[in-house]
Amino acid sequence: MSANHYAIEVxxxxxxxxxxxxxxxxxxxxxxxxxxxIMGGSGSGKSTLLRHLLALQTPRSGSIRxxxxxxxxxxxxxxxxxxxxxxxxxxxxxxxxxxTIGENVALPLREHTRLDDSIxxxxxxxxxxxxxxxxxxxxxxxQLSGGMIKRAALARAMAMDxxxxxxxxxxxxxxxxxxxxxxxxxxxxxDTLGVTIVVVTHELESAFKIADHITVLDHGRILISGTADxxxxxxxxxxxxxxxxxxxxxxxxxxxxxxxxxxx
Amino acid sequence: xxxQVKKDSGFSVVHLTGDIDLSCSPEARKSILDSLAAAxxxxxDLSAVTYIDSSGVASLVEGYxxxxxxxxxxxxxxxxxAALSVLELARLDRVFPxxxxxxxxxxxxG
Amino acid sequence: MAETSFGSVRGxxxxxxxxxxxxxxxxxxxxxLLGESLYWIVVxxxxxxxxxxxxxxxxxxxxxxxxxxxxxxxxxAIGVMLAIQGxxxxxxxxxETQVVLGIALSVVREFGPLITGIxxxxxxxxxxxxxxxxxxxxxxIDALRVMGIDPVRFLAAPVFIATLVMVPALTLFSDLAAMFxxxxxxxxxxxxxHVAYWDQATSFxxxxxxTQGLIKSLVFAVIVALVGISNGxxxxxxxxxxxxxTTRAVVASISYIVLADMLFTYFxxx
Numbered sequence: 001m002s003a004n005h006y007a008i009e010v011x012x013x014x015x016x017x018x019x020x021x022x023x024x025x026x027x028x029x030x031x032x033x034x035x036x037x038i039m040g041g042s043g044s045g046k047s048t049l050l051r052h053l054l055a056l057q058t059p060r061s062g063s064i065r066x067x068x069x070x071x072x073x074x075x076x077x078x079x080x081x082x083x084x085x086x087x088x089x090x091x092x093x094x095x096x097x098x099x100t101i102g103e104n105v106a107l108p109l110r111e112h113t114r115l116d117d118s119i120x121x122x123x124x125x126x127x128x129x130x131x132x133x134x135x136x137x138x139x140x141x142x143q144l145s146g147g148m149i150k151r152a153a154l155a156r157a158m159a160m161d162x163x164x165x166x167x168x169x170x171x172x173x174x175x176x177x178x179x180x181x182x183x184x185x186x187x188x189x190x191d192t193l194g195v196t197i198v199v200v201t202h203e204l205e206s207a208f209k210i211a212d213h214i215t216v217l218d219h220g221r222i223l224i225s226g227t228a229d230x231x232x233x234x235x236x237x238x239x240x241x242x243x244x245x246x247x248x249x250x251x252x253x254x255x256x257x258x259x260x261x262x263x264x
Numbered sequence: 265x266x267x268q269v270k271k272d273s274g275f276s277v278v279h280l281t282g283d284i285d286l287s288c289s290p291e292a293r294k295s296i297l298d299s300l301a302a303a304x305x306x307x308x309d310l311s312a313v314t315y316i317d318s319s320g321v322a323s324l325v326e327g328y329x330x331x332x333x334x335x336x337x338x339x340x341x342x343x344x345x346a347a348l349s350v351l352e353l354a355r356l357d358r359v360f361p362x363x364x365x366x367x368x369x370x371x372x373x374g
Numbered sequence: 375m376a377e378t379s380f381g382s383v384r385g386x387x388x389x390x391x392x393x394x395x396x397x398x399x400x401x402x403x404x405x406x407l408l409g410e411s412l413y414w415i416v417v418x419x420x421x422x423x424x425x426x427x428x429x430x431x432x433x434x435x436x437x438x439x440x441x442x443x444x445x446x447x448x449x450x451a452i453g454v455m456l457a458i459q460g461x462x463x464x465x466x467x468x469x470e471t472q473v474v475l476g477i478a479l480s481v482v483r484e485f486g487p488l489i490t491g492i493x494x495x496x497x498x499x500x501x502x503x504x505x506x507x508x509x510x511x512x513x514x515i516d517a518l519r520v521m522g523i524d525p526v527r528f529l530a531a532p533v534f535i536a537t538l539v540m541v542p543a544l545t546l547f548s549d550l551a552a553m554f555x556x557x558x559x560x561x562x563x564x565x566x567x568h569v570a571y572w573d574q575a576t577s578f579x580x581x582x583x584x585t586q587g588l589i590k591s592l593v594f595a596v597i598v599a600l601v602g603i604s605n606g607x608x609x610x611x612x613x614x615x616x617x618x619x620t621t622r623a624v625v626a627s628i629s630y631i632v633l634a635d636m637l638f639t640y641f642x643x644x
Contacts, residue, residue, distance in 0.1 A: 083520060092512060094513040094514050094516065095514070111522070115290065119319055123318045123319055126318060130354055159318075189353075193349070
């Protein structure tokens with residue numbers, strides 16, 4: 001039954017990079033129509049978690065259910081179908097540089113639907129209008145600024161009217177105004193279309209502005225997971241360190257430190 | 265999705281019902297374009313639409329554009345809540361002539 | 375001391391083992407890449423996910439048509455050189471007129487396919503590694519995958535079709551250009567007119583000579599595509615990684631082409 005309650009269900013996820021353990025028993029749930037923000041410093045494992053949610057990597061153990069289907073065991077055809085209801089906005093945009101902005105946004109529609117060309121073109125322009133890039137469809141990614149590329153990437157992610165959207169560091173490299181506009185857009189998509197949204201970020205302000213739920217990762221484990229208020233008022237020291245941007249205290253003994261420096 | 269085209273007071277009214285998504289928007293599109301091809305002023309009734317996706321909205325946009333080229337009237341009737349929020353997201357609620365019902369449209373002629 | 379030397383031996387063995395694993399892994403990946411590309415070429419249309427025609431045509435133009443001038447120039451030069459060397463060698467036996475036989479056979483059986491293979495490796499191998507490598511570094515490959523667009527179908531399969539068609543075509547063209555180079559020199563040096571030259575040449579060449587060259591060119595086509603694409607997909611570490619992959623692709627594909635050429639020449643002439 002629980003499969004129907006959550007858009008995303010991660011259970012006891014363990015992931016390695018080579019012999020290094022990156023994720024260590026991560027479990028979390030995201031409800032339908034909810035905005036989940038995954039936070040954590042660099043090296044916390046949040047990017048690795050995202051790559052697993054997108055089925056770009058296979059975990060060592062554990063299960064990931066997206067829209068009720070376990071993507072760690074799904075067949076290639078099932079994954080192909082599932083991916084048509086998911087949109088992803090990558091950190092650097094990841095637009096195909098050989099195609100114009102309009103062609104980039106139209107690409108999923110051309111690949112997955114048999115819609116008429118004129119409908120595909122109008123749809124692509126509509127998506128660009130939503131992200132305030134109307135009239136830019138003939139430009140190539142190299143001709144756009146960083147903020148415009150991110151918005152174009154969002155337009156492409158929305159091309160197939162996905163049930164679920166993933167954002168990797170949406171505000172990284174954007175000026176505060178554009179970043180805030182993007183946050184508003186994320187909220188609007190949830191409100192009007194009921195899209196389930198997962199945002200991976202280390203931007204505190206944006207996180208608390210948009211999140212229904214926040215999960216904080218640290219060293220591959222979940223430090224805390226709950227509503228924005230629960231996280232904000234958490235008494236866990238490490239959480240407060242992250243929230244108040246306190247640098248972390250050196251945790252090792254002087255002997256170990258010396259040993260590390262001399263390599264001996 | 266189901267659709268029905270009715271002639272009423274000089275208008276061709278295309279009634280769309282249910283979910284309009286990738287699988288059926290081409291059908292909806294055809295019904296609108298056929299009506300316009302027959303040189304009928306066309307209204308699309310969206311009151312019974314439970315969901316409309318981008319391809320459906322794009323079909324409406326294309327219909328409106330075609331109507332303008334042919335100098336025919338085009339409008340939306342009784343846009344449901346579900347459809348309106350999608351139109352609003354793309355700011356199309358300000359583009360289409362929208363009426364509560366056919367009666368509403370006829371009242372405008374006064 | 376003993377422990378240190380044992381340690382270093384062990385270290386080298388580990389290194390050797392790792393290098394061997396990497397090589398086997400790479401060959402394994404080639405098999406997968408080739409298999410998946412063939413799968414999409416054959417099965418794709420039935421799954422309503424065909425290999426893109428526009429991309430295939432674009433690849434054919436950049437691999438084949440755009441290479442025509444350089445292939446002509448180098449093949450022509452090779453033909454002239456073969457004529458010079460042949461005439462010099464045969465003059466010692468007073469048999470200069472037999473030079474046509476030498477030019478014709480060595481061009482069609484060896485130099486046409488080889489020079490074309492090396493040129494395509496240099497042009498296309500590096501371009502593929504750079505293009506796909508840049509896409510990998512920019513997460514464009516990841517973006518394709520999460521959109522449900524298989525990168526092998528989208529990027530690799532069109533390249534295989536294009537190289538398999540264009541490399542043999544270029545090879546035939548190269549054969550003709552080299553023969554033409556030989557003809558021009560023979561006319562200048564021996565006063566051998568073109569009609570007589572082509573008459574002689576065509577009477578020496580049997581169909582088997584041409585097929586042998588074309589079989590080789592098909593093998594070279596697969597090598598260039600495999601090495602270029604696999605190096606591109608394997609890119610890690612940004613722009614520098616792309617540079618490394620590009621160099622590696624060119625050096626590796628030329629080396630594999632020369633080695634494959636030797637093996638094929640040996641076995642096809644047994």
